[in-house]
Amino acid sequence: MALDIDKRETDSSWMVKAKGDVDLYTSPALRGVILKLLAKGDKALGVDLSEVLYMDSSGVATLVEGLKVANNAKTGFFLTAPSESVMKVLQLARLDAVFEIRNSV
Amino acid sequence: MKRPDLHLEFRSDPKLLSCVRALTRRYLEDLGVDAERAGNVVLAVDEACTNAIRHSYGGRRDRKLAITIRPNADFIEFELCDNGVPARADQVMRKELNPCDPSNLKPGGLGIPFIYKAFDEVAFVPGKARGNRVRMRLRRQE
Numbered sequence: 178m179a180l181d182i183d184k185r186e187t188d189s190s191w192m193v194k195a196k197g198d199v200d201l202y203t204s205p206a207l208r209g210v211i212l213k214l215l216a217k218g219d220k221a222l223g224v225d226l227s228e229v230l231y232m233d234s235s236g237v238a239t240l241v242e243g244l245k246v247a248n249n250a251k252t253g254f255f256l257t258a259p260s261e262s263v264m265k266v267l268q269l270a271r272l273d274a275v276f277e278i279r280n281s282v
Numbered sequence: 283m284k285r286p287d288l289h290l291e292f293r294s295d296p297k298l299l300s301c302v303r304a305l306t307r308r309y310l311e312d313l314g315v316d317a318e319r320a321g322n323v324v325l326a327v328d329e330a331c332t333n334a335i336r337h338s339y340g341g342r343r344d345r346k347l348a349i350t351i352r353p354n355a356d357f358i359e360f361e362l363c364d365n366g367v368p369a370r371a372d373q374v375m376r377k378e379l380n381p382c383d384p385s386n387l388k389p390g391g392l393g394i395p396f397i398y399k400a401f402d403e404v405a406f407v408p409g410k411a412r413g414n415r416v417r418m419r420l421r422r423q424e
Contacts, residue, residue, distance in 0.1 A: 275384050
């Protein structure tokens, strides 16, 4: 299944919305968008995961890398409204407490 | 040996993983495996394929992978075979995931723990010169 990725800018952050499956095939595209926006270094970055139907370890690794880059740059990085399947994989990875998770988009 | 329920050969192309997941999910649904366990198994089978593509085949998309599913009275057995570089024992050993220290985040290293978490029995059998065989067994529930 393909992954649709949209980005928009708010006053305080960049928002990236992923829609579909995040796996070995699609995670490089999500990684590219996240790292490109973080490289601007001007605003926090939020990833809206409300419509991600499936995420594997490569998707989790993409989020971890984004968080690391943001931490090093001292900009914010947060996840928004992760779907049930995303929450399950973050819990399985024991990483759910590592990310700032916001409930609403 | 009894003929397997399913034997699927496919190219080591990541774009085919969604098809493998759909097939695995549907197979488990039809056997009445509950959604929670089925979700974990789908993830684990996907991770085994991902490992083979990334590590055994170094990302090459034109190699062969094969999944075989054999159910019996006690287990549903999934076997994934590749013909790539054999894994080292330390790469496929059981690892427990602990809550992560935010100051020591590392992307990656989750696939193998996900496989062990989903299945009741896991055996990685690297070939002597080429190939890997991963046998993953899910115990059937009443």
